[in-house]
Each structure stands twice: as C-alpha cells, then as structure tokens.
Amino acid sequence: MTALLAMEEITGGYGDADILLDVSLKVGKDEIVVIVGPNGAGKSTAMKSVFGLLTIRGGRMMFDGDNITGWAPNRIVQRGICYVPQVDNIFREMSIHENLEMGGFLKKGDLSAAFDRVYTLFPDLKERHKTLAGSLSGGQRQMVAIGRALMLDPKLLLLDEPTAGLSPKYMEQIFQICRDVRDTGVAILLVEQHAKQALAFADRGYVLAAGKNRHEGTGADLLADREVAEMFLGG
C-alpha cells in the first residue's frame, strides 16, 4: 500500500505535557480508516496533529510525498487535506451557501462545479441554501460541515465524530455519504464513537488508548479480536 497520509511516531501535546506518544497511522488512497478508543484517548488530538494545531515534539507527518510537519493550515488545505473538527465546525451566522463558499475560499475561479458536487451529495442543503447554518438540526449541521470540507476537492478528508449525537438514521446516512465520497477518489480518516458500526463499514481501523497505538487491522479483524471487543467495544 502506498500511503497517502503517514503519521510517523508523532509525539506532542497542548502545553508541556505530551498527549500523543509515538502515534503512527497510515491512510492509503481510496481508503476509509477509522480511529476508535475511549474518551480522552487522544483521537481528536491525533487529527489536530495533522494540521499542527498542537506542539509536535517528535515524529513527522508525511502527505503525498511531502513532509508537511509544521506547515501553516492554509498551505495544508491547499495541498489537499480538509478537516471537519469535532465541535464548532460550521459558521453559525452564515447561510449554508456561504458556509460552502468559505470552504472553497482558496479555489481560484469558478466554484459552481464544486457547489454542484456538494449539492448532489446533500440535496437537502441545496433546498435550504439560504438558511443560517446555526439554525439547522444537528444532522444537517454535520452535512454543512462535511460539505464545506469537500468544496476544495481534497485528496484526504478528516472527520472527527461526524455522527456524534445523531439518530441511527442520520448515522447511516453519514456513513453512506462517506462511501460515496470515497468512491469519488477521496480518502477518509474518521474518528468514531460508534465503534462497532464504524469498524464494520471502514476498510481499516486503529484503536488508540491513553495517547498510544493499541491495535490496528482491518475493520473485520478488529471486530473479531476478543481483546478489542472486551476492552473497547463493550463486550
């Protein structure tokens, strides 16, 4: 497998304390990779480390042949990684359409093809494109957030708990959208609280605990692993 993203023994944290301890993971082209693990394991922190949103004290971040460790966020975005944070991932006071437009901020020239692509994935958003994003339901906000991240046609999409707090119906819909997006050639790395469902649908998974790699494998293997099941999937 040629890795699109390779996190190589990343160590770092927010202040002086290290949250991530030698975390490594890879995402291949056309892959959906999921990170699962208990609360506070450092899953979100691992995602933020891709964008250098914390102090990295060891290891390096390789993306598509470039060492992107220490790059400014807008350069990383331009290079092809878009990121949907776990919280505060929309512009509340802006309309759906404006949220998407901001997602496409770095694109030179016409955005209409990008709008078409996103609105095809999320027909609901097109209908309500003038609505303020802050007034939408949780599920629809999540779609705006993902839509915003897709506007630049990224090579890799980072999604931090896109299904948190959503009904099973919405969860299934978001997973389906992930597959559709992957089928258009976008690799996805996501963090999931719904570990079982996520491992069942992802190509590969990583189990993170206390800031360290604990297990990795295909979704099916991890689901079948007794230790993983007992410790992290609630039996």
Added chain:
Amino acid sequence: MDFLELLNFYVIPGIVIGSIYALGAVGITLIFAILRYAHLAHGDLATLGAFVALAVVSGLGVSPLAALPVAIVATAAVAVGIDKVFYEHLRERPKIVTVMASLGIALMIRSVVQVFWGVDTQTYVRGIVRPEDYFGLRIRDREIYTVLAMLLLVGALQVFLTRSKWGKAMRAMSDNPNLALLSGIDNKKVVVLTWVIAGGLCAAAGFFLGLNTELKSLMGWSMLLPVFAAAILGGVGRVEGAVLGGLIVGVAEELSVLWIPSEYKAGMAFVILLFMLLVRPTGLLRGKVL
C-alpha cells in the same frame, strides 16, 4: 414647546450627532468582532482624521467635503500602521494587554495632533451657517451631508460584507476564527482589511464632528464613551446595531437636556451603557461575539 420645536432643537441635532457616533461605533464593533478587544484609541484616531482633513482644506483650499476622501485614506493607512507596529505582536497575549496599549496609542495620537495643530479650537469654514427651512424643519446642508454620508458608507460596508468574497471572509473570521483558518482564510489579510475599514469610518466620524461643531484635540476622546455605548447598545459585532445604537445615544443625549442641565448631557451615554450592561448585555440586536 410644540412638536416642530422638539424636532428642530432636539431630534434633528440628535440624529446628526447620532450618525457621527454610528460611524465610530461601526468601527468599534468590527474591531471587536475580528480582534476581540476594545479599541480605546478610536476617538483620537477620529481626531487625527478630522485634522488631516483640515490640513487639506487649508493647504489646498478645497472644500471640506473634497478633503474627506483624503482624510479617510490617510487615517486608514495610519490605523493599519499602528496595528502593524504596536498591536500585532501582542496578538497572542491576553486581550487586556492590547486594550491598555490602545490607551497609550490614544495619548500618543493626541500628542501628535497637538504638536502639529496646537490646542486651540479651529473650524473648516468660518462664519455662521444658517439652516434652511423645509416645511418648518430647520436643517443645515452639512447636517444632511452627515446623515447621508453615514448611510452611504455603512450601506457600502453592508454590501461588502454580504456580497464580496473578502467581506464574507471577515464575517467568517468573526464567526469562527478556528474554522476560518482551517478553510484557508488568511487572517492577516482580514485584520488589515478590518483596520482599513475601521480607520476610514473613524476619519469620517471625526470629520463630520468637526464639520458640525469645531475641531479641537480632545474632540475624539470625548466621543469615545458615547461610541462605546452605541456599539454595546446595538449588540457588539452587529453593524446595523451600531448604527441603531449611535442614533439612539445621539437623540437621547440631545433630549436629556429637557430634564437635566446640558453640562451633564455627556452623562447620558454613561447611563445608557450602565443600563444596557445590567439589563441586556448582549444589546438590542443580540450581539454575535459576546
């Protein structure tokens, strides 16, 4: 007192001074929305704008209104410069550090004004301007220009914020700075843009204050309290709120002399500010950034 008298002596002057406050308050609100601190040098920056216009009027012999664009451009440039030299490297520090720094800048600008233009009272045009009579309403031309210019400038700003790419980027930065960064929006450019707009509006506020009253080195400083009251009254972060707040504070100040001695007129802004902070700190139009 009849109704026309009320309009002529209190409401119309209130709307005029309110428009001037509005121009200042919009800048205060924008700076707070993007940079998240109270800019205390705003009043003195307005003073500078007013005196730059005076220099153009007396130097080139043009009419005051023709000098306004020059004052706007110059003050915008000064505002950007001040940010680059003084505020930029305080960005990561607690905001109160920048607030205190801006107080220092206020004193500095005032000194510069006093060195160049002295401490005496000056005017753009000499002599008394008599108001025209419009069906009993007595209005001076300069008062019409003031209100029109405010509406025009704020209207243009609203179009910019809602229609243009960079205007939307400014709103995005105010709404969710972290996500704006993750969308690739260059926050340095947004900050420069904010100072250009706030500085330009500030010059307009100072200019029209000078045009309707007189120019003196403390003119802007004494406008600071009503301008902040206006911004908070309207809801911090809301441009249309700042305009509404400015007009209310202006009219309230003028009307207050019906009940209290006019020396205490300036206290109205303070009363409004206190009242809003106690009763509805988010402002009339719910503030976006508090």
